[in-house]
Each structure stands twice: as C-alpha cells, then as structure tokens.
Amino acid sequence: FIDLDRKGPQISPALYGIFIEDINHGIDGGLYSELVRNRSFEHTNPLEGWLINIEGQANAVIESVDPIGEQNKNYMKISIRDEKSKVILSNAGYDGFSLEKNKNYLFSVFAKGRSKLNIILHNAGIIYANVCLEIDSNNWRKYELELFPAEKCENAVFSIEINEPSDVSLDMISLISPNSWNKIMRNDLVEMLQNLQPGFMRFPGGCLVEGYNLENAYRWKDTIGPVEYRKTKANLWGYYQSYGVGFHEYFLLCEHLSSEPVPVVNAGISCQVRGAQFCPVDQIDEWVQDALDLIEYANGSTSTVWGNKRMINGHEKPFNLKYLGIGNENWGEEYQNRFKIFQQVIKEKYPDIKLIFSCPPEYEGPIFDEAITWAKSNGIQIIDEHIYAPFEWFLANADRYDSYDRNGPKVMIGEYACHVSGRRNNLQAALAEAAFMTGLERNSDVVVMASYAPLFNRVGWSQWTPDLIWFDASRVYGTPSYYVQKMFSTNPGDVIIYSILSPEDQPIISGMAGLGSWKTQVEFDHIKISNFEKILLYDDFAKNEKTWQSYRGIWKIDNGVLKQTSLGEDRRAYFGEKNWTDYAIEVRARKISGTEGFLV
Numbered sequence: 001f002i003d004l005d006r007k008g009p010q011i012s013p014a015l016y017g018i019f020i021e022d023i024n025h026g027i028d029g030g031l032y033s034e035l036v037r038n039r040s041f042e043h044t045n046p047l048e049g050w051l052i053n054i055e056g057q058a059n060a061v062i063e064s065v066d067p068i069g070e071q072n073k074n075y076m077k078i079s080i081r082d083e084k085s086k087v088i089l090s091n092a093g094y095d096g097f098s099l100e101k102n103k104n105y106l107f108s109v110f111a112k113g114r115s116k117l118n119i120i121l122h123n124a125g126i127i128y129a130n131v132c133l134e135i136d137s138n139n140w141r142k143y144e145l146e147l148f149p150a151e152k153c154e155n156a157v158f159s160i161e162i163n164e165p166s167d168v169s170l171d172m173i174s175l176i177s178p179n180s181w182n183k184i185m186r187n188d189l190v191e192m193l194q195n196l197q198p199g200f201m202r203f204p205g206g207c208l209v210e211g212y213n214l215e216n217a218y219r220w221k222d223t224i225g226p227v228e229y230r231k232t233k234a235n236l237w238g239y240y241q242s243y244g245v246g247f248h249e250y251f252l253l254c255e256h257l258s259s260e261p262v263p264v265v266n267a268g269i270s271c272q273v274r275g276a277q278f279c280p281v282d283q284i285d286e287w288v289q290d291a292l293d294l295i296e297y298a299n300g301s302t303s304t305v306w307g308n309k310r311m312i313n314g315h316e317k318p319f320n321l322k323y324l325g326i327g328n329e330n331w332g333e334e335y336q337n338r339f340k341i342f343q344q345v346i347k348e349k350y351p352d353i354k355l356i357f358s359c360p361p362e363y364e365g366p367i368f369d370e371a372i373t374w375a376k377s378n379g380i381q382i383i384d385e386h387i388y389a390p391f392e393w394f395l396a397n398a399d400r401y402d403s404y405d406r407n408g409p410k411v412m413i414g415e416y417a418c419h420v421s422g423r424r425n426n427l428q429a430a431l432a433e434a435a436f437m438t439g440l441e442r443n444s445d446v447v448v449m450a451s452y453a454p455l456f457n458r459v460g461w462s463q464w465t466p467d468l469i470w471f472d473a474s475r476v477y478g479t480p481s482y483y484v485q486k487m488f489s490t491n492p493g494d495v496i497i498y499s500i501l502s503p504e505d506q507p508i509i510s511g512m513a514g515l516g517s518w519k520t521q522v523e524f525d526h527i528k529i530s531n532f533e534k535i536l537l538y539d540d541f542a543k544n545e546k547t548w549q550s551y552r553g554i555w556k557i558d559n560g561v562l563k564q565t566s567l568g569e570d571r572r573a574y575f576g577e578k579n580w581t582d583y584a585i586e587v588r589a590r591k592i593s594g595t596e597g598f599l600v
C-alpha cells in the first residue's frame with residue numbers, strides 16, 4: 001500500500017553509480033579499445049606480449065637512446081642486412097583479436113628510419129588483412145592506416161613483417177578496435193554502462209590509487225595529454241597500465257553517461273592494508289597540489305594553467321566537478337592528520353567541492369566506529385564505506401542505515417558486493433544486494449551514493465571476484481548483480497513515499513510498520529513491543545479516527561510488553577469483496593490507556 005500523502009526524504013539522483021578501477025584488466029585489455037598489449041615496450045620485460053622472429057642477418061633490439069618522450073623511453077630498433085633476412089614482430093593482445101569482416105581496424109605506429117612494413121592480421125596460416133606501409137623519416141613520425149579483415153576471426157594475431165634491407169625504429173604500435181566509442185572505449189562495454197544510467201562514476205580506484213608504495217600510486221597527471229607522452233605504469237594489481245584511458249577520458253565518459261564525476265586522489269599514503277608508506281606531513285604539499293590542480297583541470301577557466309591544458313586536450317567547457325575523494329580505505333590518526341590538510345587547503349580555494357573521507361576496509365567494529373566518530377567531529381560531509389560481505393550479512397543489514405545518525409556525515413558506499421561460497425555473485429547474492437539496496441534508497445536522506453565493485457572482469461585475467469560485468473575479446477555479459485543494479489538505477493524515485501507490504505489475508509509480520517522499518521523489536525511509547533506476529537493489521541485511517549478505533553483489536557501489557565490479543569473485526573467483511581490491497585494500511589498501535597503512537 002502506498003500513501004502518497006506521506007512523503008519521506010528526496011532520493012538523490014546520483015544514488016546509484018558505478019566504480020571504475022583497472023583491476024581484472026577492466027581497462028587495459030578491457031574498456032580501452034587498444035588491442036595491442038605493451039604497445040610501447042615499457043613493461044619490466046619490454047617484450048611482454050610480443051613474439052619476435054628473426055631470420056638471417058637481422059636484428060631486433062630494445063633501445064632507449066632517442067625516445068619519443070621522457071615518459072616513453074623504450075622502442076624497438078630493427079636492422080636487416082640482406083634480401084634473404086627478415087624480422088617478424090607479433091602480438092596477440094590478450095587472447096587473440098576478435099576480427100569482424102570488413103570493419104576498419106585503425107593501425108598506427110611511431111617510426112623513424114627507412115623500411116617497408118607489412119602489417120598483417122592472420123591466424124593459422126590464413127591472412128585476413130595485409131597492408132604495406134612505407135616508412136621514410138629521419139625523426140619520429142606517426143603513421144596511420146586502416147585494415148579491413150576479409151573474414152571474421154575469433155583469435156587473430158597481428159604481425160609486422162619486414163623482409164628487405166632496412167633500418168627502422170618502431171614505438172607505440174597500436175591497433176584500435178573498430179567497435180569503439182570515440183576510438184577510446186569498447187562500444188559493447190560502454191553500452192553496458194550506459195544501460196545502467198549511472199548517477200555518478202567513482203574512479204580510478206580503489207587500492208590502485210594508493211599503490212603498493214607511494215612510487216606506485218596513481219598520479220592523474222601521468223594520464224593526460226597525447227598518449228605517446230603518457231607514462232606506462234605497473235599497477236597494484238600486478239600488471240601494466242598504458243593510461244590510454246586516463247583522467248581526461250574518464251571525465252569524457254562521465255559526460256557521455258551523464259554521471260557526476262567522483263575522482264579519488266591519493267592522500268599521501270600507500271595501500272594501508274598492504275603496510276602503508278606515509279608521505280611525511282611536512283612533505284604532503286605535492287599531493288595536495290595534485291588535488292588542487294585536478295579541480296582546476298576539471299573546472300578552471302581556460303585562462304588557468306590546468307584549465308588551459310583541458311582545452312588543449314580537446315575540452316574547452318569545464319567538467320563541472322563537485323566531489324573529490326581523498327584517499328581510499330585509509331584510516332587512523334595518520335590519515336586524519338593528512339586529510340585535515342587537504343580539507344583546509346581545498347576548502348579555502350574551492351569551498352563548494354564536497355570532499356569524501358575514506359573509511360577503513362572494515363565496515364564494522366572499533367576501527368570503523370573510531371573513523372565515524374572522528375568524521376562527525378571534523379566537519380566531514382561524506383564518508384566512503386566499503387562493504388564486501390556474504391549473503392547473510394547483506395540480508396541482516398538491509399536496515400543498516402535506518403538508525404544512522406542524521407546529524408553526522410552523509411554516506412557514499414563507494415564499493416560493495418555480496419558473495420556466496422567461492423566468492424561468486426549468483427542470484428542469491430543479487431537478491432541480498434537488492435534487499436540491502438531497498439535500505440539505501442529508504443534512507444536517502446543519509447545515503448547519497450552507492451556503487452558495486454569491482455565493475456569489470458576479463459575472463460582469464462582476473463585478480464578479484466565477484467564482479468559486475470564479465471567479458472572476453474568479443475562478448476560481454478552481466479551477472480545477476482548487474483541486473484539488480486540496472487533495475488534500481490533505471491527506476492529511480494524522486495522521493496520516498498511511505499508504503500507497507502501486506503500479504504493477502506495474513507497479518508503483517510516482522511514489523512513492516514508503515515514507517516519503513518524492519519525492526520523485530522521496537523520501542524513504543526517507552527513500552528517494548530515484541531512478538532510482532534501478534535500485532536495484526538491495523539488500518540491507516542488516521543484521517544478518520546473513528547474508523548480506526550472501530551477496527552482496533554484488544555491489547556494488553558504482558559510483562560511490560562504491549563501485545564495484541566485479538567484481531568478486532570474482520571475487515572474483509574466490512575470492505576465486502578474488495579481486496580485488502582486496495583487500501584492504504586499503516587500498522588498502528590494504541591496503548592490501552594489511550595495514548596496513540598506509531599510503531600517505528
């Protein structure tokens with residue numbers, strides 16, 4: 001039953017969002033349209049992902065004497081001495097490329113020297129596309145061409161074959177999937193995100209932001225500008241990121257999805273669960289400056305240093321950033337001291353930016369309680385809770401925010417997922433998440449954002465389960481949890497309206513009390529009410545007190561507990577054939593003495 005007159009809190013339009021982190025090759029090898037693995041030879045093993053075949057008087061070596069840029073040092077130098085010799089460089093991406101017939105695969109390479117490159121897409125002796133590219137340049141120059149496969153192929157290999165005397169250097173060897181949004185992101189994965197209509201997007205991590213040490217931390221400035229100048233960097237999840245999808249692209253994606261951007265910056269602390277490295281407080285300026293510059297990049301006018309860089313990178317209009325996360329899964333005094341500095345400096349320059357305070361990975365217990373207590377007394381606007389828990393926990397905690405302090409900070413649940421045995425997210429897990437999410441929505445006055453985590457997993461390249469969306473080279477599917485997210489996020493309400501779920505002719509059990517609470521025991525006028533099975537249906541005829549009274553049952557106080565002992569009249573008789581569900585019902589109780597109150 002829904003009572004349109006009894007309105008509760010507004011539901012935040014940004015309540016259901018997504019959290020993007022490059023884990024499980026969600027971005028490199030996933031969302032990013034780049035098909036070549038290790039295109040710039042910058043991995044610790046510069047040949048990771050490559051197979052090099054040398055025949056005769058030829059050579060192919062990694063050099064770094066005259067690189068494209070400071071951040072992109074390595075390149076491949078190839079020399080072939082005679083007509084009978086050759087070099088073949090091959091790359092199969094992650095699991096071989098999925099080719100579609102007649103679609104345009106965009107090949108590009110930075111090269112210098114003189115040579116003829118045969119660019120080939122092939123598998124098991126069958127050639128699907130073959131184009132020759134002539135290189136003639138004394139300095140680094142970008143060459144581009146398109147390849148159109150003659151047939152479909154599920155696991156193609158890409159090769160560059162050079163079989164004539166020449167000297168040439170190659171770097172940034174790239175093949176971009178034709179099925180790409182803006183030549184940056186895989187269409188099918190973007191579509192999966194679009195279908196969620198996410199209200200916000202938290203990025204780029206996660207532990208990824210923290211790094212396994214401070215050197216390894218994610219620095220957003222490494223990830224913008226021309227891709228050939230961006231750093232390639234190992235991430236905390238054990239693989240390299242090309243940063244082809246960097247902060248600028250994340251902002252573009254937010255714009256495309258109409259999602260509020262919620263970037264997270266490092267608080268000057270590396271991953272605390274892996275044994276934190278703390279940047280000394282007196283050297284924290286560099287990290288705080290990164291945060292200030294990020295805000296300027298997103299929102300500053302084009303006459304500012306970083307706003308100008310945004311324009312040069314192709315986006316004159318600001319991105320309208322409103323939120324900024326400081327740290328991920330950080331806690332304790334060390335974090336609090338550093339957060340205070342960020343808070344003071346950022347608020348002074350950008351008072352409207354809402355800062356998000358990180359909670360520890362434990363979502364219950366003394367460390368968590370301490371974080372909340374500190375947040376309450378230090379002007380924190382939003383805290384970021386992370387919850388990875390089994391099925392039973394999610395079901396039992398659908399009311400977690402019912403009793404949450406309304407005077408404290410708002411809550412973003414920046415990461416959550418339910419798992420059943422084997423860390424899977426099957427239908428059971430999805431249902432438990434759905435139950436939990438009803439509690440988030442019902443408490444929209446405190447819970448302002450929530451996002452499932454992790455978002456992506458490339459089959460065979462996983463570090464973490466469960467995940468929302470799985471994919472391989474050509475296919476993508478959503479788990480049951482995905483469809484729960486979609487159901488909630490594409491059917492958002494504006495405002496909470498009091499409602500009661502009433503089984504046909506059964507008493508309301510377990511205290512669905514009409515004010516949106518799932519308590520099994522409640523305080524009623526200082527009298528504890530338990531035995532909810534015995535508090536049977538009472539009409540909400542508050543507007544018609546008489547009617548209400550005439551249908552009340554008989555109550556008695558039993559050992560200090562208020563109990564109902566009879567049903568009163570059979571309401572069905574009164575309402576004739578009408579189904580009970582035709583009437584707004586609110587469970588109400590009245591003390592024998594006559595003082596009225598609601599069950600809450």
Ligand code: AHR
Binds near residue numbers: 023206208386453
């Ligand atoms: O979502 C996976 C990881 O879980 C995140 O990187 C981290 O914040 C959390 O521990």
